[in-house]
Amino acid sequence: MPKINLSHFEAAFLFSLFTSVVMGITTKKTNPERLHYGAYCFGCFLLALFGIGWVMKLGHG
Amino acid sequence: MAQTTTASPLQAGNPSAQTWFLPVLAAWLIPGGGHFLLKKSGRGALILASVVLMFFFGLFMRGTMFTPEKGPDYLTSLINYGGFVCDLAAGALYILSSVFGYAQPDLPGAVHDYGTKFLVTAGLLNILAMVDTWEIATGKKD
Numbered sequence: 618m619p620k621i622n623l624s625h626f627e628a629a630f631l632f633s634l635f636t637s638v639v640m641g642i643t644t645k646k647t648n649p650e651r652l653h654y655g656a657y658c659f660g661c662f663l664l665a666l667f668g669i670g671w672v673m674k675l676g677h678g
Numbered sequence: 679m680a681q682t683t684t685a686s687p688l689q690a691g692n693p694s695a696q697t698w699f700l701p702v703l704a705a706w707l708i709p710g711g712g713h714f715l716l717k718k719s720g721r722g723a724l725i726l727a728s729v730v731l732m733f734f735f736g737l738f739m740r741g742t743m744f745t746p747e748k749g750p751d752y753l754t755s756l757i758n759y760g761g762f763v764c765d766l767a768a769g770a771l772y773i774l775s776s777v778f779g780y781a782q783p784d785l786p787g788a789v790h791d792y793g794t795k796f797l798v799t800a801g802l803l804n805i806l807a808m809v810d811t812w813e814i815a816t817g818k819k820d
Contacts, residue, residue: 623739646820
């Protein structure tokens with residue numbers, strides 16, 4: 618079985634992508650709403666990823 | 679006097695299990711399977727790709743599969759049982775991986791930890807897909 622070593626960013630990016638796709642599909646009723654909500658979730662994930670990353674960097678000194 | 683036929687509140691609130699059982703079972707066993715069964719192929723394909731890729735990334739990162747065992751404290755037991763339920767929710771992916779011996783022991787390291795979270799989240803996403811299948815099958819959603 619192959620072994621994959623992803624960085625934290627790569628793992629978080631893929632996690633955000635897959636989760637956003639499923640959340641967009643399952644929570645909304647029309648295709649435009651699904652696309653919009655999926656993109657919104659993905660944006661929020663990335664914002665949190667970079668935001669919390671910077672907070673930790675700045676907090677660490 | 680004209681008669682109108684309307685479903686009773688009991689019928690409207692509790693749709694027959696015949697309408698949703700098979701699609702929800704298919705959705706559990708094969709991610710997106712319920713959507714395919716209900717002729718929602720596009721959504722089914724996206725769910726299939728997302729859940730399967732997430733599960734395989736977790737497997738290839740050597741993530742741990744939880745087993746339902748009691749731990750030394752309440753929190754460990756909760757994590758073991760909760761993790762097992764989430765892993766099991768991935769359906770055939772989890773069953774086949776366990777049967778063919780791809781379940782990994784718990785290893786230290788960040789990548790293994792990401793893998794464990796990917797495996798658990800694949801199951802949780804499949805639960806969302808199962809709920810969506812139920813809503814489509816019972817007519818609550820198109």
